Amino acid sequence: MTDTRPVLAELQDVSVSFTKGNVTAHVVDSINLSIKEGETVALIGESGSGKSVTSLAIMHLLPRAKIDGKIMWHGKEGARNLLALSTREMRSFRGGSIGMIFQEPMTSLNPLFKIGDQIAEAARLHRPVSRQEARQIAEDSLRLVGIPEPRGRLNTYPFEMSGGMRQRVMIAMSLVCRPALLIADEPTTALDVTIQAQILELLRRLQEELGMSMLFITHDFGVVAEIAERIAVMYAGQIVEQGATQQILENPVHPYTRALLNAIPRLDKRSARLASIEGVVPDPRALPPGCRFATRCQFAVPDLCTSQPPPLSELQDGHAVRCARWPEFARVEYA
Amino acid sequence: MLYAVPAGLSLRGWNMPDQFNVLLEVRNVRKFFGVRGKSVLPTAKYVQAVNEVNFSVRRGEVFSVVGESGSGKTTLGQMLIRLLDPSDGEIMFDGVDLMTLDDQQMRRARKRMQIIFQDPYSSLNPYMTVGDAIGEVLEVHGITKTTAERDQRVDDLLETVGLRSATSVRYPHEFSGGQRQRIAIARAIAANPEFLVADEPVSALDVSVQAQILNLISDLRASMGLTMVFISHDLAVVRHIADRVAVMYLGRIMEIADVDEFFDRPLHPYSQALLSAVPTPDIRRSKQRQVLSGEIASPMSPPSGCVFRTRCPHAIEACAGVVPPLELKSATRSSACIRDDLLK
Numbered sequence: 001m002t003d004t005r006p007v008l009a010e011l012q013d014v015s016v017s018f019t020k021g022n023v024t025a026h027v028v029d030s031i032n033l034s035i036k037e038g039e040t041v042a043l044i045g046e047s048g049s050g051k052s053v054t055s056l057a058i059m060h061l062l063p064r065a066k067i068d069g070k071i072m073w074h075g076k077e078g079a080r081n082l083l084a085l086s087t088r089e090m091r092s093f094r095g096g097s098i099g100m101i102f103q104e105p106m107t108s109l110n111p112l113f114k115i116g117d118q119i120a121e122a123a124r125l126h127r128p129v130s131r132q133e134a135r136q137i138a139e140d141s142l143r144l145v146g147i148p149e150p151r152g153r154l155n156t157y158p159f160e161m162s163g164g165m166r167q168r169v170m171i172a173m174s175l176v177c178r179p180a181l182l183i184a185d186e187p188t189t190a191l192d193v194t195i196q197a198q199i200l201e202l203l204r205r206l207q208e209e210l211g212m213s214m215l216f217i218t219h220d221f222g223v224v225a226e227i228a229e230r231i232a233v234m235y236a237g238q239i240v241e242q243g244a245t246q247q248i249l250e251n252p253v254h255p256y257t258r259a260l261l262n263a264i265p266r267l268d269k270r271s272a273r274l275a276s277i278e279g280v281v282p283d284p285r286a287l288p289p290g291c292r293f294a295t296r297c298q299f300a301v302p303d304l305c306t307s308q309p310p311p312l313s314e315l316q317d318g319h320a321v322r323c324a325r326w327p328e329f330a331r332v333e334y335a
Numbered sequence: 336m337l338y339a340v341p342a343g344l345s346l347r348g349w350n351m352p353d354q355f356n357v358l359l360e361v362r363n364v365r366k367f368f369g370v371r372g373k374s375v376l377p378t379a380k381y382v383q384a385v386n387e388v389n390f391s392v393r394r395g396e397v398f399s400v401v402g403e404s405g406s407g408k409t410t411l412g413q414m415l416i417r418l419l420d421p422s423d424g425e426i427m428f429d430g431v432d433l434m435t436l437d438d439q440q441m442r443r444a445r446k447r448m449q450i451i452f453q454d455p456y457s458s459l460n461p462y463m464t465v466g467d468a469i470g471e472v473l474e475v476h477g478i479t480k481t482t483a484e485r486d487q488r489v490d491d492l493l494e495t496v497g498l499r500s501a502t503s504v505r506y507p508h509e510f511s512g513g514q515r516q517r518i519a520i521a522r523a524i525a526a527n528p529e530f531l532v533a534d535e536p537v538s539a540l541d542v543s544v545q546a547q548i549l550n551l552i553s554d555l556r557a558s559m560g561l562t563m564v565f566i567s568h569d570l571a572v573v574r575h576i577a578d579r580v581a582v583m584y585l586g587r588i589m590e591i592a593d594v595d596e597f598f599d600r601p602l603h604p605y606s607q608a609l610l611s612a613v614p615t616p617d618i619r620r621s622k623q624r625q626v627l628s629g630e631i632a633s634p635m636s637p638p639s640g641c642v643f644r645t646r647c648p649h650a651i652e653a654c655a656g657v658v659p660p661l662e663l664k665s666a667t668r669s670s671a672c673i674r675d676d677l678l679k
Contacts, residue, residue: 046541162630163404192403192568194627197612201626219541222614249616263546265575267598267615273553274575276546280511 005036007074008213009058009181014069016050016057025284027053029237030069032312035181040207040214042224042245045234046260048281051217054234055183058082058215059100060090073097075180096126099174103186105166109158115142116154119173126177141172146202164195171202178210185217200226221264225249230318233257236282236292239312243319253321253330256293291324299325358530358562359415360391364424366410370635382634384410386586388424389661394529397556397563399577399594401570401609405631407586412532412566416448417441428530446476449523453535455515459507465493465518466503472525492521496551513544517551524555534566549576570613574598582606585634585642588661592668602670602678605643641672649674 016028028050035041043051056062058071060082071082075097085093094100102108110118119138123129129137135154142150145168158166167187174182184203188196204227207214216228224231225245232242233254241254252258262275279296282288288295290306300306310324323329366385385407392398402408413419414426417433425432428444436444452458459468469492470485472478479485490500496517507515516536523531533552537545553576556563567573573580573594580597582589582605590603601607611625629646632638641659644650653673661671664678 046543164630192631193570193612194403194608195630196614197624197626198628200614220614221616225616225618226614246618249618260542261616263542264616265546265549265569265571267571267574267610267613268617270574270595274546274549276550277543278547 003036005038007034008037008039009074009215010034010070010072011054011058012070012072014054014057014067014071016053016062016068017066018064019066023285026287027065027237027284028057031239033232033239033242035213035215037180037213038207038211039230040216040228041230041232042216042218042228043232043234044218044221044224046219046281048236048284049234050237051234052185055100055185055215055217058183059094059098060085060087061094092126095122095174095179096177097179098181098183099177099179100183100185101167101170101174101187103189105163105170105190106158108170109166111158114155114157115161115169119154119169119176122173123176137176138172141176142169144175144206145169145172147172162195163191164198167191167199168202171199171206175206175210179212181213181215182207183215183217186219187216188223189218189220196223203227221249221261233260236287237284238292238322239320240293240322241320243315247319251330253315253319253326254293254323255297255299255329258329291322299329301325356393357391358394358429359564360425360427361388361411361415362425362427364388364411364414364421364426366407366414366419367422380635383586383637384634385414385421386637387658388583388586388588390581390588390591392562392564394562395560396578397565397576399565399567399573399580400583401567401573401580402583403568403609403631405585405634406583407634408566408583409534411583412450412534412564415532415564416445416450416530418450446526447528448530448532449526449528450532450534451516451519451523451536453538455512455519455539456507458519459515459522461507464504464506465510468507468518469493469503469522469525472522476526478526488525492525493518495524495555496521497547511544512540513547516540516548520548520551520555524559527559528561530562530564532564532566535568536565537572538567538569545572552576570598570610571615582609585631585637587642587658588671589643590668590670591661592670596668602664602668603672604647604649604674604677606670608646608648649677 011031011033014028014031017024017026031054043054045051057067067083073080073082116135116138119141120134123134123137138154139150142153147153147165147168188199191199218224228245231245231248232239235256241248241257248257252261259275259277263277265274277296282292282295290308291310294300294305304324310322312320312322313326314320315330364385365387367381367383370380370382388411400408400411410419414421420434466489469489473485473488479488489503493500493502498514498517510518537548540548549572555561565576577594579591580594581591582603584605589605601610608625608627627646632645638645640655640657644654657673659671659673661669663669
């Protein structure tokens with residue numbers, strides 16, 4: 001069962017750091033990640049893991065950051081490094097080839113403009129269309145995301161809509177140019193669970209209809225199970241484990257992934273006590289020399305875990321883990 | 336087991352536990368908020384935040400109120416300790432209607448009831464040290480007489496919630512979200528209350544920290560014998576912590592059940608839809624689900640009859656005609672739905 005879909009976007013050793021005075025915070029460290037055409041990849045992690053910064057780096061939305069590495073884009077015009085594009089080139093790329101939606105639809109929409117005008121503006125920025133055509137595109141986009149009476153809705157303001165409807169508008173706007181990749185940064189976190197289910201279903205349907213790829217950023221393993229084919233678990237700026245969704249959820253190897261999965265209360269059974277992870281995420285301005293999870297890891301041993309950073313080791317087809325003791329933790333035998 | 340029925344009350348509507356075991360009883364509580372329209376004249380428009388709510392909480396149990404935004408669960412929680420006054424109905428705490436208490440009596444009652452809020456960033460005064468914030472509670476309720484006594488008790492409390500006593504001289508901004516929630520909990524238990532309302536206490540926290548706080552709450556409940564109303568939108572958290580569950584939708588209770596019954600076999604169509612919508616990290620289960628169409632109706636003009644009928648997959652014409660009463664469907668559970676035929 002080899003996946004023959006071509007790679008669309010590829011992060012190669014991408015690092016992001018912020019410097020203030022003589023202090024440097026290494027927020028993202030040597031991320032390698034590829035997204036195939038039509039594939040959904042999830043970046044999962046807790047606050048401060050660097051998952052959102054990674055997505056903002058792809059979009060060039062970090063003006064003050066130092067970004068190293070390459071972000072290769074394999075579009076119709078051949079391979080290009082997004083990090084080498086000029087501001088002007090990137091502007092057409094952003095919203096054109098890559099769309100993005102955020103957690104807070106209220107703060108991402110302009111409260112002073114009717115939503116029809118906002119979507120039409122997005123269309124006119126990227127496509128040579130007249131006002132009237134843009135308005136038609138806006139109406140079609142609203143219909144695509146399942147908003148009832150789309151024509152009438154063009155004249156409403158964001159405050160007149162519910163959170164779920166606003167998120168649909170955001171999705172409509174991001175899809176105006178039929179991007180090849182949609183980056184969704186916690187798009188359902190602010191929504192109620194019945195509305196979240198609607199939005200996830202919508203995203204799945206749109207992905208199928210439009211054949212786009214998705215980079216889904218979330219902290220919720222439940223959401224990941226619903227939507228992603230592959231998962232990359234981030235901790236303190238690094239990918240600590242990645243693999244197919246099923247591999248990660250059913251056979252997690254890294255102590256952090258396993259601890260995180262055990263810390264989630266379950267709907268199907270009641271446990272007396274939740275496994276919690278003691279301690280806090282290390283400060284990105286003063287990272288430990290060895291494994292970044294070592295200070296909180298119950299399996300950490302001196303020297304092996306604390307003296308040098310563990311590499312990302314590949315276990316089997318696509319399942320990789322950044323842990324020096326992984327052979328002891330892998331439940332299945334690997335060749 | 337037979338349930339004792341207090342005089343003047345019918346069994347209709349809610350689980351009626353042994354009256355001597357009940358710490359809190361909510362009777363026909365409503366809360367309507369007036370809404371000012373565009374005209375300058377006072378209008379007769381109201382947001383019906385909580386409507387005809389009845390339930391009772393036994394001593395020592397964790398009673399969980401679940402619902403989505405706009406269901407009225409927070410408004411209800413605030414009325415339970417009289418941070419808000421109900422528009423109508425009674426809130427009986429240990430046999431006394433809170434609404435009949437004067438200020439002084441209410442202050443004494445408050446010593447016995449406390450609340451923890453969702454956002455540990457806004458529920459602590461940024462200008463007060465942690466020690467002063469907790470010490471204030473001790474002083475207001477006259478629990479400690481001298482400064483030395485106060486400081487000792489503050490240190491003990493901080494230790495109880497898993498913080499070092501040296502933290503008492505620091506300010507809230509110096510702590511992470513999880514630590515702040517620990518401080519808020521220390522403050523809430525300072526007066527040694529019997530009853531605690533926890534309004535989404537772990538919703539703003541990361542999973543690993545959320546587990547720490549849930550474990551702490553379980554420990555305190557056991558060691559202090561706390562009775563708790565735990566308000567949450569997160570059903571997995573509720574399954575973990577609650578003994579009984581009440582589901583709210585648009586200001587009304589749809590179902591009350593023991594926790595395992597509720598999660599294993601929800602009765603009300605809304606409970607069923609809600610449970611089915613929760614994403615779980617189990618890929619086998621996640622594929623089959625029921626997605627509710629539409630959104631919660633406006634609490635200013637709720638649908639006639641059953642408030643859930645506009646989204647209910649089982650709604651029939653009769654659902655628009657009557658507000659379904661919350662009725663006992665078995666010894667331990669009640670549901671507000673007229674479609675008893677679905678229970679078969």
